[in-house]
Amino acid sequence: MSPWPSPRGQTSGLARAGSDGSGRKAGTPAAARPAEAATGGLSPAVDPAPEDSIRQHSRSFTFASRLLPVAQRAAVQRLYAWCRWCDDGVDHAETPETAASFLDSAATDLRLIKAGRLPTATESRWLADLVREHQLPVAAAEALLLGMRSDLTPAVGLSEDDLRRYCFRVAGAVGVLMCPILGLRDRRFLPHAAALGMGMQLTNIARDVAEDWERSRCYLPVAWTGGIRPGGPPPSAQNVCAGVRKLLDLADGYYAAGESGIAALDRPCRLAVRTAARVYHAIGTTIRRRSFRVWDRLARVSTGGKLWLFAGAVLTPVMVWSTARPSAAAERALAAAAECLREHGVKS
Numbered sequence: 073m074s075p076w077p078s079p080r081g082q083t084s085g086l087a088r089a090g091s092d093g094s095g096r097k098a099g100t101p102a103a104a105r106p107a108e109a110a111t112g113g114l115s116p117a118v119d120p121a122p123e124d125s126i127r128q129h130s131r132s133f134t135f136a137s138r139l140l141p142v143a144q145r146a147a148v149q150r151l152y153a154w155c156r157w158c159d160d161g162v163d164h165a166e167t168p169e170t171a172a173s174f175l176d177s178a179a180t181d182l183r184l185i186k187a188g189r190l191p192t193a194t195e196s197r198w199l200a201d202l203v204r205e206h207q208l209p210v211a212a213a214e215a216l217l218l219g220m221r222s223d224l225t226p227a228v229g230l231s232e233d234d235l236r237r238y239c240f241r242v243a244g245a246v247g248v249l250m251c252p253i254l255g256l257r258d259r260r261f262l263p264h265a266a267a268l269g270m271g272m273q274l275t276n277i278a279r280d281v282a283e284d285w286e287r288s289r290c291y292l293p294v295a296w297t298g299g300i301r302p303g304g305p306p307p308s309a310q311n312v313c314a315g316v317r318k319l320l321d322l323a324d325g326y327y328a329a330g331e332s333g334i335a336a337l338d339r340p341c342r343l344a345v346r347t348a349a350r351v352y353h354a355i356g357t358t359i360r361r362r363s364f365r366v367w368d369r370l371a372r373v374s375t376g377g378k379l380w381l382f383a384g385a386v387l388t389p390v391m392v393w394s395t396a397r398p399s400a401a402a403e404r405a406l407a408a409a410a411e412c413l414r415e416h417g418v419k420s
Contacts, residue, residue, distance in 0.1 A: 139344035147206065147253045150198040155216065155246055157195040162220045175221050182217070186210050206252040215245040215416040227289040228301045232322075235277075235293055240266060240412035243273035247330075248418055254345065255338025262420040266409040267402075268330025268345075272352045274323035278316050279355055282367040292319060313364035320356045320364075325401030327353050329409065332398050346385040351378050 137145050137152075158178055165171035181191035185200045202208050219241025230238070247269030248262055256265065277284070277291045284290060288302040292315035300307035300315070330349055334342050351373050358371040373381070398406065413420050 137344060139347060141340045144253055144255075144338075144341055147202055148250065151202055151208075151246075151249055151253065154195045154199045154213075157193070158216060158220050162223055168224050171224055172221070175217055175224075179214070179217055182210060182213055202253070208249050208252055209418050211417040212245040212248040215241045215418070216249075218416075219245070226302065227284070227291050228303065230291060230293050231295065232293045235274075235291060236270065236408050237412060237415070238291065239270040239273040239277075240409065240416070243269040243276075244409060244412060245269070245416070245418075248413070251337075254341040256336055258336055259420050261333040261336040262413060262418065263406045263409040264330055264333025264336070266413060267326045267405045268333075268349055270405070270409060270412075271323045271326030271330055272349070274319055274326060275352050275356045278319045278323070278359055278366060279371050280366075281312065281316060292316070309365075309367075312366070316359065316364040316366055320360060323353075323356055325399070325405040326409075328399055328402035329405040332402060343385055346388065347378075347381060350381040350385055354381055 137148055140148060158175075161174040161178065162171045165174060177192070178196070181193055181196035181199075184191045185196065185203055191197055191200055199208075199213065203210060219238060222238060222241070227238075244266035247265040247267075251262060251265045256262070281290075281292065285302060285307075290300065290302050292300070292312075294301055296318045297307065297311045297315035300311050327349060331346065334345050334349075337345060354373045354377060355371050358373065359366060362368070362371070410420060
């Protein structure tokens with residue numbers, strides 16, 4: 073028996089709804105403001121506040137970002153707001169064509185930023201300021217837009233390599249963009265940052281399998297699930313659970329890889345990153361405790377649970393990264409992240 077009904081027939085990632093507090097949409101996003109509709113969302117009538125974006129869309133990251141020093145927190149909020157603006161510009165577009173036009177305009181803004189010129193959108197200007205102040209790698213921002221563009225077509229029939237590439241583009245690249253803000257000076261640790269973002273995205277996918285299925289999307293590699301894919305026969309609960317289990321097993325290696333590089337960040341920023349990683353990892357733990365049943369209710373971490381994880385992060389001894397030996401799973405994750413960096417032109 074299938075754990076959920078057949079897909080609704082929607083074949084793109086557009087107009088996804090929901091408010092899980094960890095990155096999905098809620099309320100009226102910047103890219104959907106009426107004054108911007110005619111220009112692809114690139115000319116806001118009223119400048120939004122970066123801190124409003126992270127507060128509205130992500131309880132988990134809001135919780136962790138409060139642990140950052142004030143200067144880094146403000147910069148992270150601006151980066152998050154740009155990423156969210158890009159995501160919403162695709163997800164809330166009325167048609168795939170409108171979404172593609174938005175991404176074309178956002179990509180044009182990135183080219184202007186690379187050339188040292190002023191971009192059009194308010195959110196792009198925030199990014200331009202960050203690139204100028206912190207030397208953010210624009211290639212990572214371009215990778216993020218590639219990930220957003222891939223959401224214009226059905227996510228069906230993915231391989232494990234496709235999954236890794238997608239996770240790097242939509243989340244690992246964000247980890248790379250955050251590194252200069254958080255004080256990473258040794259670029260050899262960029263794969264660790266990419267791996268942490270990829271682990272978080274794998275957790276997102278595990279949590280949202282049912283929601284994605286209802287929108288004719290499935291990010292579980294077909295080889296893991298006996299070939300389930302939207303448009304085919306309804307999946308069995310056994311096959312879904314098998315795919316989610318493998319997804320979370322894979323994520324564990326990426327989290328381990330990410331945590332092993334946290335000590336390379338500025339000391340005042342480490343606690344926030346470690347807490348964010350553990351809160352997200354705990355979502356996967358919740359799914360495991362439910363025997364990988366992701367169709368009953370959305371997995372969350374309570375406020376009390378977050379405080380407990382924060383306390384654990386505080387008490388974690390600071391390891392000397394140069395002597396720490398990663399596990400085999402973490403080494404595989406680092407190698408995959410490093411390959412994604414090379415593929416997308418980000419130097420490490």
